[in-house]
């Protein structure tokens with residue numbers, strides 16, 4: 001059968017540095033096609049060439065049997081390609097409805113937007129994903145996961161022939177991923193093709209028919225998913241022998257063997273409004289405490305409370321033995337707390353600044369003498385982190401926006417490690433990071449607590465929590481409801497604890 | 509030269525084009541006198557444009573620069589011509605520099621506090637002084653033109669160092685200092701971070717409010733200096749005309765120089781380049797007998813062009 005998409009010999013370089021080198025890809029109609037590769041392998045760039053965000057330097061692109069004439073993303077949508085980019089390009093200040101129907105608003109009398117109809121349609125579209133939210137509220141007021149789902153819902157609603165998803169599940173938890181898979185299978189049954197980028201190999205085995213593997217800007221091959229294995233895919237991605245990888249072992253952070261030190265942080269009955277109502281947490285030195293819970297359970301809000309972003313309305317905290325009530329992040333940092341935020345684009349990177357400047361942003365007060373930044377020290381430090389985290393960047397003065405998503409994430413992690421906080425709060429620390437780097441990062445976090453620091457870990461990946469945390473505090477609707485202790489936590493136990501319905505005494 | 513380098517060096521190319529045009533068509537262009545006139549004119553635009561560049565770098569805008577010029581300019585002669593000023597000329601002269609600049613800084617503090625603490629939109633916040641500042645200046649001077657003879661004060665606008673106008677050197681010195689501030693100090697780093705992603709800057713412990721207020725204070729301070737220069741050049745203060753429409757020139761110069769209106773970039777020397785271009789366009793049109801109104805349209809056209817080039821560059 002004639003492929004829906006066929007790209008051959010694609011080259012693309014950014015100011016002389018090649019990102020794609022004669023890469024090729026074929027997607028059959030009605031197929032779910034995976035695209036994998038390490039951070040910086042060129043996946044997102046490949047997609048952007050297809051959708052006209054970037055102009056290719058060489059190569060041919062055919063779509064639906066014709067030479068593609070796409071030169072900008074709008075063309076791509078018109079020819080039937082709907083895309084969810086890795087860095088969501090939604091408008092946070094606009095309502096959910098506006099974001100979902102943008103460019104396709106139902107009209108009355110040809111010009112006026114029919115808002116009731118638009119809201120209704122948006123609610124319909126979102127209900128496929130089991131989301132029931134106020135569609136008039138600004139999108140930015142919802143969590144990253146909801147925003148990601150909204151982006152997916154919008155793309156799926158566009159009646160496309162091809163839906164491209166660049167790491168759609170990076171902030172979703174297991175339930176939401178299942179819902180997404182249901183929708184993807186529905187698309188496939190309707191004859192729509194899906195191009196699916198993910199670092200979660202399990203996901204590929206769950207929904208993909210075939211997988212194309214990329215390495216250093218080249219395509220290494222395409223495999224039928226039934227004829228390959230996880231190990232085989234990893235070997236293809238890294239360009240190494242499966243046997244060697246097996247021998248090296250798939251280490252992870254190994255929770256539960258920590259030797260606990262004194263109490264570092266204690267939060268009692270903390271509330272910051274209606275999303276975090278009553279939250280208790282104790283973190284010892286040398287301990288990784290996970291926060292578990294469903295979407296909207298209050299995990300991120302808990303982190304924001306500890307870090308002084310949201311003011312406490314109730315409760316109290318002690319940190320390093322003294323009462324702690326940071327009024328803003330800068331106070332919290334001075335006390336010795338760090339907070340790696342979940343939303344890389346909105347709350348993490350300063351896009352036009354260099355890797356170096358982004359990495360040292362939180363450390364600036366310590367790098368400054370008489371108002372002047374110590375450049376030599378700064379460079380040395382940045383160089384060290386680029387090496388130890390394996391950040392793929394042309395040089396440290398490259399603007400961070402030009403880095404691949406996973407590499408941006410590593411820079412942000414380095415930003416906080418560099419401040420050497422006593423307590424480090426990590427909200428999705430391995431979001432968008434490839435399999436290999438993920439293990440490295442987990443090892444770095446474990447080393448960090450072994451030095452006598454404490455970590456609060458938030459992750460939508462149950463596996464990461466279960467294996468990484470020494471203890472998991474489960475949140476539900478803004479309350480901390482139970483605690484699980486490692487060793488001995490299983491994913492099942494965690495799921496059960498999260499889903500269990502806890503009776504609370506009426507607040508009155 | 510390919511499209512990319514043309515875009516990145518658009519300002520320089522434009523400048524060369526204007527110079528060539530003038531050399532060919534404007535009578536008496538290649539004379540020292542022309543250079544002096546242009547330097548003394550461009551210095552005020554450049555000084556204010558550099559302040560504007562810092563404000564724009566935070567994602568803000570300052571419409572009050574012209575009014576602050578009028579205010580500080582109006583105060584100076586009042587001070588050195590006062591009883592005190594004539595009795596103690598040296599002290600009077602010092603006070604005539606210091607007090608207007610303190611008042612200018614307070615105007616900047618007012619703008620900055622409205623914007624960063626009360627979260628008023630920059631356009632609205634600075635509109636307050638844009639309207640009232642010139643009014644206060646006119647009240648101070650009873651709406652009269654104040655002329656004076658004070659060679660020491662006038663040096664600021666008419667003095668020469670190494671044969672070139674003093675205010676040109678002053679602008680250059682300010683540029684060097686600001687360039688260092690932007691590139692080397694943590695204030696400069698935070699300034700760009702706030703403009704580039706305010707939330708990220710704040711969550712990384714950046715003193716967002718202080719930095720914003722700082723930018724408006726510096727901008728107002730520089731406007732105050734420019735106001736004094738204009739008064740010194742003319743040996744007269746005219747509260748109605750001093751700094752009139754300067755906000756437009758300064759914004760235009762900053763944008764032509766490469767400042768992004770959404771913030772995150774502070775090209776200090778770009779602002780000087782932009783100021784030179786704006787001044788030369790004015791001069792070219794004037795010298796070739798084009799009316800003032802048309803010159804305004806030309807300026808508008810330059811701004812549109814600069815913003816267009818920027819948009820293309822972002823891709």
Ligand SMILES: Nc1ncnc2c1ncn2[C@@H]1O[C@H](COP(=O)(O)OP(=O)(O)OP(=O)(O)O)[C@@H](O)[C@H]1O
Pocket residue numbers: 014015018019037038039040041042043044045046086392393401402403404405406407432434
């Ligand atoms: N606009 C750009 N300017 C310069 N270099 C770029 C740009 N976009 C991407 N690159 C470089 O191209 C390479 C491929 O990046 P790309 O974003 O395609 O990787 P990726 O496979 O999507 O990685 P990830 O899994 O981290 O998202 C990287 O080395 C990146 O630094």
Ligand SMILES: [Mg+2]
Pocket residue numbers: 043044045086166404405406
């Ligand atoms: Mg990517």
